[in-house]
Amino acid sequence: MSHTEKKLKVVVYYDGRVQGVGFRYSVCHIAGNYNVAGYVKNLRDGRVELCAEGESIHVVSFIESVENSHLKKYILASEKNWYEYTGEFKGFGLRY
Numbered sequence: 001m002s003h004t005e006k007k008l009k010v011v012v013y014y015d016g017r018v019q020g021v022g023f024r025y026s027v028c029h030i031a032g033n034y035n036v037a038g039y040v041k042n043l044r045d046g047r048v049e050l051c052a053e054g055e056s057i058h059v060v061s062f063i064e065s066v067e068n069s070h071l072k073k074y075i076l077a078s079e080k081n082w083y084e085y086t087g088e089f090k091g092f093g094l095r096y
Helices: 023-031 056-068 070-074
Strands: 007-016 037-042 048-055 075-084 092-095
Touching (some): 023 048, 023 070, 056 070, 056 075
Parallel strands (some): 037 092
Antiparallel strands (some): 007 075, 037 048
């Protein structure tokens, strides 16, 4: 990897009808197409939290793919928070 490739982390909160519709499993499937690490999990307040990190081009493309997939019909709102890359994740998966 060259020194010009920026890595970052994003945490996205999705609001809408995002629980009980296969949202997390679909996100995991989409993640398999990108070189990203992190997790997706349901929150007690009915939202879904998605955390992903990696090279910025992969992270941004992954989030765009999620939001432009069949899942967009369930998303009423999203909140994105961008952070420095941490390297804390080894793969992408479900959290409970």
